[in-house]
Amino acid sequence: MLEVRNLTKIFANSYDQLAGGIRNASFSLPSGTFFTLLGPSGCGKTTTLRCIAGLERPDSGYVGVEDRVLFDSERNISVPMNLRQIGMVFQSYAIWPHMTVFENVAFPLRVSKQRKYSSEEIGKLVNEALETVELGGYGERPATKLSGGQQQRVALARAIVGHPKLLLLDEPLSNLDAALREEMRIELKRLQRQIGITTVYVTHDQAEALAMSDRIAVIDRGHIVQLAEPKQIYFRPANEFVARFIGSTNLFTGRAEDSVAANSLGTVRLTDGSAVRCVFPAGATAGEEVTISIRPESIVLAPDGVPVSGDHDVLKGTVQAASFLGSSIRYEVEVNGETVKAMSPPDTSFDPGERVQLTFPPTSVVAVERSSDRAAA
Amino acid sequence: MISSDRSGVLEGGSTGERRPLFSRLFVDDSRRTFAVIVGVILALLVLPPILILIQQSLVHTTTGGEIIEVTLDHYRRLLDDPRLLQSTWNTFVFALGSTIISLLMGGVLAWLVERTNAPFKRLAYATTIISMGTPYVLYVIAWLFLLGRAGPVNDLYRSLSGSFGVLIDVNSMWGMILIEGFLWSPLVFLLLASTFRAANADMEEAARMSGASVFDTVWRISIRLAWPAILALSLFVFIRAIEAFDVPALVGTPGRVNVLTTEIYYSTKLVPPDLGHASSFSVILLVIVAVLFYFYSRISKNAERYHSVTGKGYRPRLFDLGSGRWAAGAFVLLNFLVVLVLPLAALLWRSLLPYLQGFRLSALQNLTFDNYATVLGASYYLEYAWNTILVGAGAATAIMVLTAIAGWIAARRGPGAVILDQLATIPLIFPGIVLGVAVMQIYLRVPLPIYGTLWILFVAYTIRYMPYGMRYVYSGVLQIHRELEESAEVAGASSVTALRRIVAPLLSPALVSGWLFIFLLATKELSIAILLSSPDSQVMAVAMFDLWVNGQSGELAAFGLVWTVVMTLVATAFFAWARSKGQDVFGS
Numbered sequence: 001m002l003e004v005r006n007l008t009k010i011f012a013n014s015y016d017q018l019a020g021g022i023r024n025a026s027f028s029l030p031s032g033t034f035f036t037l038l039g040p041s042g043c044g045k046t047t048t049l050r051c052i053a054g055l056e057r058p059d060s061g062y063v064g065v066e067d068r069v070l071f072d073s074e075r076n077i078s079v080p081m082n083l084r085q086i087g088m089v090f091q092s093y094a095i096w097p098h099m100t101v102f103e104n105v106a107f108p109l110r111v112s113k114q115r116k117y118s119s120e121e122i123g124k125l126v127n128e129a130l131e132t133v134e135l136g137g138y139g140e141r142p143a144t145k146l147s148g149g150q151q152q153r154v155a156l157a158r159a160i161v162g163h164p165k166l167l168l169l170d171e172p173l174s175n176l177d178a179a180l181r182e183e184m185r186i187e188l189k190r191l192q193r194q195i196g197i198t199t200v201y202v203t204h205d206q207a208e209a210l211a212m213s214d215r216i217a218v219i220d221r222g223h224i225v226q227l228a229e230p231k232q233i234y235f236r237p238a239n240e241f242v243a244r245f246i247g248s249t250n251l252f253t254g255r256a257e258d259s260v261a262a263n264s265l266g267t268v269r270l271t272d273g274s275a276v277r278c279v280f281p282a283g284a285t286a287g288e289e290v291t292i293s294i295r296p297e298s299i300v301l302a303p304d305g306v307p308v309s310g311d312h313d314v315l316k317g318t319v320q321a322a323s324f325l326g327s328s329i330r331y332e333v334e335v336n337g338e339t340v341k342a343m344s345p346p347d348t349s350f351d352p353g354e355r356v357q358l359t360f361p362p363t364s365v366v367a368v369e370r371s372s373d374r375a376a377a
Numbered sequence: 378m379i380s381s382d383r384s385g386v387l388e389g390g391s392t393g394e395r396r397p398l399f400s401r402l403f404v405d406d407s408r409r410t411f412a413v414i415v416g417v418i419l420a421l422l423v424l425p426p427i428l429i430l431i432q433q434s435l436v437h438t439t440t441g442g443e444i445i446e447v448t449l450d451h452y453r454r455l456l457d458d459p460r461l462l463q464s465t466w467n468t469f470v471f472a473l474g475s476t477i478i479s480l481l482m483g484g485v486l487a488w489l490v491e492r493t494n495a496p497f498k499r500l501a502y503a504t505t506i507i508s509m510g511t512p513y514v515l516y517v518i519a520w521l522f523l524l525g526r527a528g529p530v531n532d533l534y535r536s537l538s539g540s541f542g543v544l545i546d547v548n549s550m551w552g553m554i555l556i557e558g559f560l561w562s563p564l565v566f567l568l569l570a571s572t573f574r575a576a577n578a579d580m581e582e583a584a585r586m587s588g589a590s591v592f593d594t595v596w597r598i599s600i601r602l603a604w605p606a607i608l609a610l611s612l613f614v615f616i617r618a619i620e621a622f623d624v625p626a627l628v629g630t631p632g633r634v635n636v637l638t639t640e641i642y643y644s645t646k647l648v649p650p651d652l653g654h655a656s657s658f659s660v661i662l663l664v665i666v667a668v669l670f671y672f673y674s675r676i677s678k679n680a681e682r683y684h685s686v687t688g689k690g691y692r693p694r695l696f697d698l699g700s701g702r703w704a705a706g707a708f709v710l711l712n713f714l715v716v717l718v719l720p721l722a723a724l725l726w727r728s729l730l731p732y733l734q735g736f737r738l739s740a741l742q743n744l745t746f747d748n749y750a751t752v753l754g755a756s757y758y759l760e761y762a763w764n765t766i767l768v769g770a771g772a773a774t775a776i777m778v779l780t781a782i783a784g785w786i787a788a789r790r791g792p793g794a795v796i797l798d799q800l801a802t803i804p805l806i807f808p809g810i811v812l813g814v815a816v817m818q819i820y821l822r823v824p825l826p827i828y829g830t831l832w833i834l835f836v837a838y839t840i841r842y843m844p845y846g847m848r849y850v851y852s853g854v855l856q857i858h859r860e861l862e863e864s865a866e867v868a869g870a871s872s873v874t875a876l877r878r879i880v881a882p883l884l885s886p887a888l889v890s891g892w893l894f895i896f897l898l899a900t901k902e903l904s905i906a907i908l909l910s911s912p913d914s915q916v917m918a919v920a921m922f923d924l925w926v927n928g929q930s931g932e933l934a935a936f937g938l939v940w941t942v943v944m945t946l947v948a949t950a951f952f953a954w955a956r957s958k959g960q961d962v963f964g965s
Binding site for chain 2: 053054055081082083084085086087088090091092093094096097098107108111112113114155158162
């Protein structure tokens with residue numbers, strides 16, 4: 001397991017005086033968890049990863065793997081990175097071009113300070129690792145004669161060859177082309193399951209995070225704003241930033257009509273006067289200003305005037321544009337001066353200018369905490 | 378092309394419609410015209426020196442220069458002469474030894490400064506900048522002060538041991554190797570610093586994360602990755618040491634240690650000059666250097682293949698040396714003292730005394746500014762300085778103009794790209810002294826009245842430093858995305874206009890850096906100038922050489938220091954400019 005408490009590392013940026021880094025990050029992961037640090041570039045996710053690895057020295061906080069303390073600012077403990085026994089895959093893979101595949105993978109065993117490996121052991125472990133990443137028989141290739149995907153696998157084999165307790169992955173898929181990325185996503189997940197290793201994964205790609213992770217921490221400007229399972233993150237975003245950053249959404253502002261208990265339905269009066277029911281994960285008091293999020297795929301479009309079932313809420317608007325995407329059609333509908341996105345099945349057909357009803361179940365609408373001034377990605 | 382063709386064919390009557398077609402043709406022609414003009418100029422500059430050397434090495438002439446007969450005598454004499462073997466061996470030992478010293482000093486320094494948290498890093502760059510501005514000949518003389526018979530090192534030895542001998546005989550192979558090594562270490566530092574700076578830090582971090590200690594990481598990863606670059610640089614320094622003239626002439630000759638370059642020089646100084654002998658020596662040296670450069674280009678190509686720039690730009694990640702940090706700092710400091718402070722202090726000491734004295738407090742009562750007064754008061758020193766600047770600036774300007782066009786055509790694979798590239802690079806194989814011998818013989822013969830004027834120096838410098846200009850321009854053009862030019866042409870600009878309005882402004886950082894670099898080198902040049910300058914066209918380095926030979930070392934030190942201050946300002950401007958424009962200081 002991995003335990004991180006109050007991890008803080010702040011960089012004063014010399015260019016624009018804005019401080020980057022990570023503040024007070026805490027999380028605790030059971031063994032075998034696939035954990036993702038997700039956020040836009042510059043949010044502090046890589047800094048967090050590098051602090052765990054020992055590549056950066058945190059300003060303060062605690063990092064521990066299993067029962068071993070790796071960093072503790074209070075007790076002034078900082079284990080050097082080469083003694084932490086952590087596997088890591090770099091964004092650029094960092095495959096050493098002057099070595100063969102075998103030598104690249106064998107390197108952690110050869111330089112190990114914890115124990116000496118005999119050459120038979122090294123051969124066995126390296127071949128095992130190469131088999132695991134499906135590169136069996138590639139050992140004698142020069143590292144420069146590998147494709148991007150193969151380099152990625154070598155980097156992975158090198159990271160796991162010494163059976164570390166923790167695996168760190170720094171945007172490992174971002175240098176691959178789209179098709180290969182999709183394939184490696186599944187592959188990586190399968191591997192992680194197979195080895196059962198606790199994994200920390202850094203990415204800015206929300207689709208990747210949702211597809212692979214057991215748990216996700218969404219980071220915004222140095223703060224973890226939500227830490228939850230993928231579905232939770234998607235359907236119950238903690239705030240406006242998360243709602244905007246994960247997938248695509250429509251946000252409306254309004255006021256709560258009555259006081260609402262946490263995790264129950266309540267009614268919101270939007271600024272244009274229409275009323276919409278939604279889930280309040282945190283509850284609300286009467287008259288409180290709230291922002292609600294409706295996912296485009298929750299919205300069903302219907303011709304104006306068609307009766308709507310009572311358990312759906314309705315907004316009315318005019319179709320502005322339609323884009324055919326193959327598996328769906330993306331409509332932009334003007335609702336009282338605001339543009340609302342809606343995903344509909346490909347067999348629907350509404351023309352620009354047509355009046356439509358937007359219907360959606362109240363359970364798919366969620367009140368989110370307002371983010372003050374943040375420019376969402 | 379298609380649209381202009383069509384308008385020409387379909388509405389072919391009016392000249393107004395035909396114009397695009399004509400201008401298109403003209404554009405292609407103008408690029409070709411440029412290529413031809415620059416190619417011819419380059420060929421006229423570069424090829425005659427080689428041809429004249431070969432020709433002169435194969436003939437007997439009268440003292441008037443008329444050919445008596447074609448002969449292999451010069452080579453036969455050379456091969457029979459045991460001195461050829463001796464001086465070739467000396468050359469080899471000298472070049473190898475000084476390469477090792479400069480590589481160890483400059484290489485370790487570069488690594489400490491660029492890749493670790495060692496203190497005093499600025500001192501390393503200060504050393505480099507000031508030594509860029511110090512003429513080699515002056516630097517060598519400073520070391521002769523330090524290590525000479527009466528110098529502080531031997532002085533100290535005598536007072537400690539009570540003997541009357543010397544600890545170090547500087548006029549020996551060891552003295553030559555040491556001084557040449559010191560001389561080159563700043564440039565080695567500069568070039569390896571950029572290699573280490575560009576290194577992908579992920580490679581080292583991956584090793585650290587794999588469990589490797591700092592030492593393991595440096596030994597198994599950092600050095601191996603930089604190895605091709607180190608090898609290429611070693612060969613480069615080795616070649617330059619073979620071509621060296623300053624150190625062999627000033628340090629080796631008094632101790633009768635001769636190398637190929639000094640053999641050539643002294644056979645031109647015989648009465649009458651033995652130019653056939655000098656030429657055959659030169660041809661041999663030319664062949665050696667050409668062969669070495671062939672290997673050099675192969676190795677450096679290999680080095681580029683290894684060079685991997687990947688990943689995102691992250692903060693510079695340095696090795697934490699822990700308590701070793703202060704040992705590293707001591708090394709940086711020691712290098713600063715040995716390579717820079719000691720020689721300059723020796724010069725300063727000498728310049729403030731009326732005659733050569735050891736470093737003693739008792740000498741302080743003789744301190745005088747007389748030497749400075751003489752130097753600043755005498756008009757001929759000003760003239761030497763002016764000549765040097767004039768010919769350096771002239772050559773730098775001519776080279777940058779020529780190579781701006783040649784380099785652009787070569788980098789863009791225009792007409793004659795390969796030939797232009799080759800022509801501009803050939804002078805690399807000329808050691809200065811060989812080029813001096815060649816140019817001297819050409820202009821003794823052709824009826825151009827430039828012999829003994831600054832013009833002949835200008836021509837020789839232009840030939841000698843052409844490859845550096847080419848290197849700056851070529852890599853500068855490669856950094857300009859081709860589409861920037863193409864979009865200008867699509868927007869309707871002719872390729873000449875695109876060159877003038879788009880390429881030239883974007884290339885200006887490379888052009889200015891190249892100009893300054895060549896200017897700095899040319900103003901230090903001794904080996905060419907010593908054969909080609911006359912009393913009417915005296916340049917600074919030769920003047921210093923003569924002052925030394927005549928024993929006027931006080932004036933020499935004063936003049937040298939004043940000159941070094943001025944040139945250090947130029948060198949500082951060069952570094953500041955290169956840094957602000959994100960240029961690498963050696964055009965790559």
